[in-house]
Amino acid sequence: MKITVSGKQLDVGVSLSEYVEESLNNSVKKYFDRAIDADVVFYKDAHLFCTDIIVNEGTGKNLLIRAQAREEDVYASFDKANQRIEKQLRRYKRRLKSHHRPEANNILAMAATKYVLNDDGQEVEEGFDHTPLIIAEKPTSLEILSVSDAVMRMNLAGLPALLFINEKTDGLDVVYRREDGNISWVESKHKASLSQAAKVA
Numbered sequence: 001m002k003i004t005v006s007g008k009q010l011d012v013g014v015s016l017s018e019y020v021e022e023s024l025n026n027s028v029k030k031y032f033d034r035a036i037d038a039d040v041v042f043y044k045d046a047h048l049f050c051t052d053i054i055v056n057e058g059t060g061k062n063l064l065i066r067a068q069a070r071e072e073d074v075y076a077s078f079d080k081a082n083q084r085i086e087k088q089l090r091r092y093k094r095r096l097k098s099h100h101r102p103e104a105n106n107i108l109a110m111a112a113t114k115y116v117l118n119d120d121g122q123e124v125e126e127g128f129d130h131t132p133l134i135i136a137e138k139p140t141s142l143e144i145l146s147v148s149d150a151v152m153r154m155n156l157a158g159l160p161a162l163l164f165i166n167e168k169t170d171g172l173d174v175v176y177r178r179e180d181g182n183i184s185w186v187e188s189k190h191k192a193s194l195s196q197a198a199k200v201a
Contacts, residue, residue, distance in 0.1 A: 001025060001035045008043035020078055027082055028055060031089040031096070042074060049074040051081040063096070065089065066158040092152050110165060114140040147185055150175050
C-alpha cells in the first residue's frame, strides 16, 4: 500500500513518517492485503495536532475509509485516528470482504454534480434574498445501494449524510447521523431515472 504523509504548514519528520507507514500498514493489512493507497495529513488547530487519514481499500468499489483525530501530541493524534480506521475495518470486515467477489465488481451509478457552498452565517436583512455562493463543483455519482450498504459507506467515509439510489425501490433516499448518535433513513417516493445510470467498475 502506498502511503503519502504530509503536513499543512507543519513539518513532518522522517521518524513520524516511518512510524505512520509501519503502523497504518499493520492496521490495514489485518483486513485487506491489497489496499491501494492512503493519505495521512497532519495540521495544527490552536494547540492541538490534527490527523486526517483516508484509505482507499482497493476493492474497486470507490470505498474510502476516513478517520480524524486531534490531540496535544502528534503521535497520540495519529494513534487515535489509526485506531478509528482499524475499528471501522473490523466492524465491516465481513461485508467489505464480500465486495471482492467477481460478481460484485460492477455497480450501477447515476452521474451527478457536487457543489460546495459558502454560507458565511451572516444575518440577512428583511426583504433581501440570501443565496449561498458556489465556491467549488465537481462530478460525482449516486450509487445504487441497499440501505445497509449506504450506512456502511457513510460510516467508513466519516460523512454526516449520504444520498443514494435505493436498490429495492429505485427511490432517491438519504441516510444521515442524528445528534443522538442514531441514524435516520429518509425514503423517497421519487424514482430515479435508471436509464441514465452507468456501470462503474
